[in-house]
Amino acid sequence: DNKTQTILSNLGINEVNEAFSTGKTWDSAAEAAIHAIVSPVNGQKIASVKFSTPACYNKVIVKAADAFKQWRTVPAPKRGDVVRQIGDSLRKHKDDLGWLVSYEMGKSLQEGRGEVQEMIDICDFAVGLSRQLYGLTMHSERPQHRMYEQYHPLGIVGIISAFNFPVAVWSWNAMLAWVCGDVCVWKPSEKTPLTAIACQHIVQSVFEANEIPEGVSCLVMGDRAIGELMANDTRVPLVSATGSTRMGKAVSAAVGARLGKSLLELGGNNAIIISEHADLSIALTGAVFGAVGTAGQRCTTTRRLIIHQSIYDTFKQKLAHAYSQLRIGNPLDERNHVGPLIDQDAVEAYLQSIDACKAQGGKFIVEGGLLSGEGYESGCYVKPCVAEVENHFEIVQHETFAPILYLIKYNTLDEAIHLQNSVPQGLSSAIITNHLREAEAFLSASGSDCGIANVNIGTSGAEIGGAFGGEKETGGGRESGSDAWKVYMRRQTNTINYSTNLPLAQGIQFNL
Ligand code: UN1
Numbered sequence: 001d002n003k004t005q006t007i008l009s010n011l012g013i014n015e016v017n018e019a020f021s022t023g024k025t026w027d028s029a030a031e032a033a034i035h036a037i038v039s040p041v042n043g044q045k046i047a048s049v050k051f052s053t054p055a056c057y058n059k060v061i062v063k064a065a066d067a068f069k070q071w072r073t074v075p076a077p078k079r080g081d082v083v084r085q086i087g088d089s090l091r092k093h094k095d096d097l098g099w100l101v102s103y104e105m106g107k108s109l110q111e112g113r114g115e116v117q118e119m120i121d122i123c124d125f126a127v128g129l130s131r132q133l134y135g136l137t138m139h140s141e142r143p144q145h146r147m148y149e150q151y152h153p154l155g156i157v158g159i160i161s162a163f164n165f166p167v168a169v170w171s172w173n174a175m176l177a178w179v180c181g182d183v184c185v186w187k188p189s190e191k192t193p194l195t196a197i198a199c200q201h202i203v204q205s206v207f208e209a210n211e212i213p214e215g216v217s218c219l220v221m222g223d224r225a226i227g228e229l230m231a232n233d234t235r236v237p238l239v240s241a242t243g244s245t246r247m248g249k250a251v252s253a254a255v256g257a258r259l260g261k262s263l264l265e266l267g268g269n270n271a272i273i274i275s276e277h278a279d280l281s282i283a284l285t286g287a288v289f290g291a292v293g294t295a296g297q298r299c300t301t302t303r304r305l306i307i308h309q310s311i312y313d314t315f316k317q318k319l320a321h322a323y324s325q326l327r328i329g330n331p332l333d334e335r336n337h338v339g340p341l342i343d344q345d346a347v348e349a350y351l352q353s354i355d356a357c358k359a360q361g362g363k364f365i366v367e368g369g370l371l372s373g374e375g376y377e378s379g380c381y382v383k384p385c386v387a388e389v390e391n392h393f394e395i396v397q398h399e400t401f402a403p404i405l406y407l408i409k410y411n412t413l414d415e416a417i418h419l420q421n422s423v424p425q426g427l428s429s430a431i432i433t434n435h436l437r438e439a440e441a442f443l444s445a446s447g448s449d450c451g452i453a454n455v456n457i458g459t460s461g462a463e464i465g466g467a468f469g470g471e472k473e474t475g476g477g478r479e480s481g482s483d484a485w486k487v488y489m490r491r492q493t494n495t496i497n498y499s500t501n502l503p504l505a506q507g508i509q510f511n512l
Contacts, residue, residue: 004103007096008047012201013194019050019221021200022063023207023214029053037194040106040340041330043378049193051222057229060218064156064183065235067215072153072181080130080179085206087123090116097167097198099332104194105166106340106380107294108331119171121464122480126175129485133180144499151489153181154261158230160241160251163342164297164401166192167199169265172464172480173240173488174203178216180488185218185236187226189243191342231255231262238263238488242299245399245425245473252475263487264475265468267399268427270450270459271304273416273442275433276311279456280318283432286458287405288322292338292384293460296403297346299474300428300452300460304396304406306416312409316365319386319407323366326384329375340380341402350382350402356395357404362387368404391419399425413438421449427470428452428459451478 019028032050039046052060071079090097098113107115135149157177161170166188174184188196200219207216220226224247230236231254240263241251248266255262272290274283290302307315331339341347347370354368368385375381384403389396391408410416420429429450431442439455441447451470452462462468467478478484504510 004046007099010096011093011100011198013047013197015047017047017049017193017197017221019052020056020060021197021204021219022060023204023217025214027056027059029056032056035190037104039103040342040378040380041103041332046104047194049197049221051190052220052226054229057220057222057226060185060220061156061233061235063215064185064218065215067213068153068155068183070213071183071216074181076130076133076179076181079181080127082206082210082212083123083130083175083178084127085210086175086203087120087127089202089206090120090123093198093202094120097195097202100198101166101195102331102339104192105163106331106342107297108336108339109334111294112331115165115168118168118464122168122171122175125464125481126179129176130179133485133489135491140495141505142497142503144497146496146498147494149491149493151180151486151491154488154490155182155237156235157182157184157488158233158236158239159184159186160227160230160239160243160247161186161188161196162243163189163191164294164299165242166195169242169479170196170199172468173263174217176485177488180485182238182488183216183218185220185230187220187222187230190221190223193221227251228254232258234258234260237261240477240479241265245475248475261487263477263479265299265470265477265479266473266475267425268299268301268459268470268474269303269397269399269423269425270300270428271306271420271430272302272458273410273420273431273433274305274307274311274315275413275416275431275435275438276308277435277438278311278432279434280311280315282456283315284318284322286430286432287319288326290458290460291405292326292403295338295341295382296384297342297401298460300462301403302405302459303399304391304408304420306408306410306419308416309409309411316407320365323384323386328371328381328383338384338403340378341382342380344379346401347380347382349400350404353395353398353400353402353404354385357387357389357393360389360393360395362389362393362395362406365407391422397423413441417442417447424473425470426450426472427474428454428462430454430457430459432456
C-alpha cells in the first residue's frame with residue numbers, strides 16, 4: 001500500500017536492490033541471483049535483493065582495506081563526531097526504520113522502535129568512548145625509562161548479524177568499531193537485508209557530508225557462503241558473529257585456524273528462578289515479557305522458569321491466566337502483544353519441538369499450535385505455550401527460537417542454581433527474590449554461570465551500557481558497553497629509554 005511504499009522510498013529501498021555497497025557505490029555482478037524478501041506479517045513480498053558473488057565480496061574487501069588507511073589516521077574524537085551525526089540521523093529515521101524492522105522481521109512496532117533506540121543509545125555511548133580509549137601507564141624497572149600501552153585500530157571488522165535484531169546488533173559492533181578506527185563489512189541475515197540497506201543509506205549520507213572515504217561502511221548480501229569467505233579471509237582480522245551455536249562453531253573454527261579474532265554471540269537457554277520470597281507480580285510480568293516478547297526469538301528470551309515448590313501451583317495458575325490474555329496478531333497493530341515467527345521454517349522447528357517435548361514427557365498447561373484464518377495468512381503466527389518438564393529433557397537443553405516456555409520445580413536454592421546452570425548455553429539468567437542472601441548467592445562465584453545475571457528483572461531487555469554476551473555455547477564474546485571496545489583494537493606496549501645508557505631488563509649485563 002501507499003504507506004509501505006512511502007517508508008521504503010524514504011529509506012532508499014528499491015524494488016530490486018544491489019548485492020553490495022561500499023558507500024556511494026551500489027553494485028552487483030551480472031550473474032548475481034535475485035531473492036525475494038517476504039514479510040512474515042502478511043506474506044507479501046516487500047522487495048528483492050541480489051546476492052553477492054565471491055567477486056563482489058572481493059571488491060568490497062579491497063575497497064575497505066583502502067579506506068582503512070585513511071580512516072585510522074582521523075583522530076578518534078573526530079570519528080566520534082561522525083558517529084554522533086549518525087545518532088542524530090537515526091533519531092530522524094526512528095519511526096520509519098522501526099516500522100520496517102517490525103514489517104520485515106515481525107517483532108511488535110514498539111520493539112521495532114526500541115531496537116532503533118538501542119542504536120541511538122550505542123551511538124551516544126560510542127561518542128563518549130571516542131575520548132576514552134584508555135591504555136595504562138606502567139613504572140619501568142629501569143632508570144629514565146617510560147612504559148605505557150596504547151590501543152590502535154585493528155582493520156576490517158566483519159559483522160555477521162542475525163534476523164532477530166537485524167539492525168541493533170550491527171550498530172553495537174559498527175559504532176564501536178568506527179570510533180576505534182576500524183572499517184566494517186556487514187553481512188546481514190539473508191532473511192532481513194532490507195533494514196540493513198536502510199542503515200547503509202543513513203550512514204552513507206552522514207559519511208558523504210563529512211567527506212569520509214568510501215569503504216568505511218560496507219554491505220554484502222548473501223547467505224552462509226559469504227560468511228564463510230569472511231571467516232577464512234586473513235584480510236579480516238576480526239569477525240563478529242551473532243546467530244546459532246552451529247554457525248558460531250563453524251566461524252570460530254575457520255577464524256581460529258588462521259589465528260584471527262572472533263567475537264561470538266550465540267544461543268541462550270535463559271532461566272528465571274522464582275523464589276518463595278519473590279514479588280509474584282514482578283515475576284509474572286518479567287517471565288511473560290521474556291518468554292513471548294519478539295515471539296520468543298531473542299537470544300535473551302526466557303525459556304525456563306525454575307519455580308519454588310511452595311508457590312509453584314499458584315504461579316502456574318497466574319501464568320496460564322496471563323497467557324490467555326495475550327493478543328497474537330499483526331505486530332504493526334499496537335494492541336497486539338505477539339507477532340509472527342520469522343518464516344515457515346521457524347514454525348516447523350516450533351511444531352517439532354512441541355512434539356519432541358510431549359514425546360519426552362512434557363505436559364502442556366498452555367497448548368501451542370499454528371494459527372490460521374483471517375490475519376494469519378502468512379502462516380507464521382503461532383500460539384505461545386507453556387509446558388511442565390524436567391530440566392534434563394533433551395528438548396529443554398536445546399534452544400528452540402520460538403515462544404515455548406518450560407516450567408521446572410525446585411526445593412532448595414542450591415538445587416535451583418544447579419538446574420539453571422545445567423544447560424550447554426550461558427547467556428542470561430535471573431532470580432526474583434526479596435531475600436538478600438538468595439540474591440547474593442545467585443550472583444556469587446558459585447551462583448549463575450551466565451554472562452548476564454539479574455535480580456528482580458527478567459532475562460531479556462539488557463541496556464547497551466553493559467557488556468553483552470555469555471559463556472559456554474553462547475560463545476564467550478562481549479559486545480556493546482563496558483570495555484567491549486577493546487576487542488576492536490590492537491594493544492601495543494611501548495617502552496621508551498630517555499637515558500644515555502642501555503640498561504637491560506632482568507638485570508642482564510651485556511658488555512661489548
Ligand atoms: C539478541 O537477541 O541477539 O537484551 C540481542 C535484549 C536486547 C538485545 C538482544 N537488548 O534482549
